[in-house]
Amino acid sequence: MLRVGLTGGIGSGKSTIARLLVENGAVVIDADKLAREVLEPGSDGLAEVVKAFGEDVLQADGSLDRAALAAKAFASEEARQTLNGITHPRIGALTGQRMAEAPEDAIVVHDIPLLVERDMAAVYHLVIVVFADSATRLERLVTSRGMDRQDAEKRIAAQATDEQRAAVADVWLDNSGEVPDVTGLWDRLVGFEKNLRSGAYASGAPIVVPYDGRWPAQARRIARRISLAAGGRHVEHIGSTSVPGLAAKDVLDFQLAVEDMETADDLREALGQAGFPYVGPYEDTPRGEGDWSKRVHAGADPGRRVNLHLRVEGAANWRWAVDFRDWLRNDAGAREEYADLKIELSQRFAGDAGGFAYGEAKEPWMEAAVRRVEAYRGGQES
Numbered sequence: 001m002l003r004v005g006l007t008g009g010i011g012s013g014k015s016t017i018a019r020l021l022v023e024n025g026a027v028v029i030d031a032d033k034l035a036r037e038v039l040e041p042g043s044d045g046l047a048e049v050v051k052a053f054g055e056d057v058l059q060a061d062g063s064l065d066r067a068a069l070a071a072k073a074f075a076s077e078e079a080r081q082t083l084n085g086i087t088h089p090r091i092g093a094l095t096g097q098r099m100a101e102a103p104e105d106a107i108v109v110h111d112i113p114l115l116v117e118r119d120m121a122a123v124y125h126l127v128i129v130v131f132a133d134s135a136t137r138l139e140r141l142v143t144s145r146g147m148d149r150q151d152a153e154k155r156i157a158a159q160a161t162d163e164q165r166a167a168v169a170d171v172w173l174d175n176s177g178e179v180p181d182v183t184g185l186w187d188r189l190v191g192f193e194k195n196l197r198s199g200a201y202a203s204g205a206p207i208v209v210p211y212d213g214r215w216p217a218q219a220r221r222i223a224r225r226i227s228l229a230a231g232g233r234h235v236e237h238i239g240s241t242s243v244p245g246l247a248a249k250d251v252l253d254f255q256l257a258v259e260d261m262e263t264a265d266d267l268r269e270a271l272g273q274a275g276f277p278y279v280g281p282y283e284d285t286p287r288g289e290g291d292w293s294k295r296v297h298a299g300a301d302p303g304r305r306v307n308l309h310l311r312v313e314g315a316a317n318w319r320w321a322v323d324f325r326d327w328l329r330n331d332a333g334a335r336e337e338y339a340d341l342k343i344e345l346s347q348r349f350a351g352d353a354g355g356f357a358y359g360e361a362k363e364p365w366m367e368a369a370v371r372r373v374e375a376y377r378g379g380q381e382s
């Protein structure tokens with residue numbers, strides 16, 4: 001099952017996009033709807049609310065008087081926390097239940113307005129942010145929803161900012177004008193879900209592209225996801241995409257610090273479920289041939305290629321990745337040399353889907369780099 005988080009400011013068009021995804025076959029879980037469900041007449045949630053806030057939050061027919069509850073719950077931070085303490089665990093449990101009920105091959109879209117405010121991004125395989133500028137949202141809320149203008153303004157101001165949402169967006173859908181076409185996005189989700197279920201990862205030819213200024217933000221998002229799946233362990237962005245200004249294959253490399261290789265093997269399942277299936281080395285690789293001092297995983301998302309290396313923190317191969325990166329970050333000449341080499345090799349091996357020949361051809365330069373990195377490291381330490 002692929003878990004997709006869908007968020008955006010109030011009136012941005014989340015429900016509109018969710019509907020389009022449902023038409024394609026997604027299963028949608030609507031957080032606002034579940035929030036109402038946990039306080040339905042007869043629910044234990046509503047009983048708890050009455051116990052905490054009094055009978056006067058009920059209407060004559062026994063259902064919740066939302067305005068009366070809002071007046072009490074937003075009167076103080078303590079009251080707000082009391083209400084959240086009642087609703088959040090129940091909404092969480094219901095969300096889990098709905099996820100569990102979805103078919104194994106489902107693409108589950110969680111429409112959750114407060115994804116950013118609740119710091120939830122890393123629990124999803126992918127986060128979609130629906131964007132519309134605040135003036136457009138205000139107009140839509142006032143004209144098509146009939147919301148009071150001041151009330152709408154207040155609500156918009158109380159939510160996360162566009163920058164905060166951009167920081168968690170794997171996919172940014174601009175819904176300021178025409179409703180965007182989701183065909184390409186849907187194909188990506190279908191491919192992602194298939195890979196996830198079969199344990200396959202995204203691959204492609206080693207095409208070197210100019211440095212992309214979006215890489216650091218993408219890496220921060222993905223690193224958080226990996227770390228969460230790995231019990232909070234330390235994740236670093238390494239490799240060419242971690243060196244500002246360096247041309248690179250559009251594949252983000254990460255290194256996950258583990259205590260030992262047994263731990264790495266224990267994490268295999270969880271990382272696979274989080275969207276980073278195992279690549280190797282395999283059990284049938286002769287011990288002398290595979291590199292058994294690390295475990296390699298890769299990203300299942302066809303829209304964002306990722307390599308993930310599990311290495312023992314502080315070990316020689318772990319340090320090399322960090323030092324090589326830092327050397328390139330600090331040495332403009334080395335960066336240029338390396339970029340020229342990569343561009344030349346990527347053109348020479350453009351038809352090589354796995355990138356193995358490309359990797360091998362890079363070896364002589366890399367071997368020479370070992371001494372240069374050592375010299376750099378020595379300079380740093382002295």
Ligand code: ATP
Nearest residue numbers: 009010011012013014015016140144175177178179
């Ligand atoms: P909420 O946060 O309140 O749940 P939402 O983000 O789900 O809102 P929608 O209900 O999808 O937003 O859209 C808000 C309003 O704007 C609706 O009346 C919808 O029909 C309208 N709308 C959505 N997208 C567009 C668009 N691209 N152009 C014009 N109107 C739109």
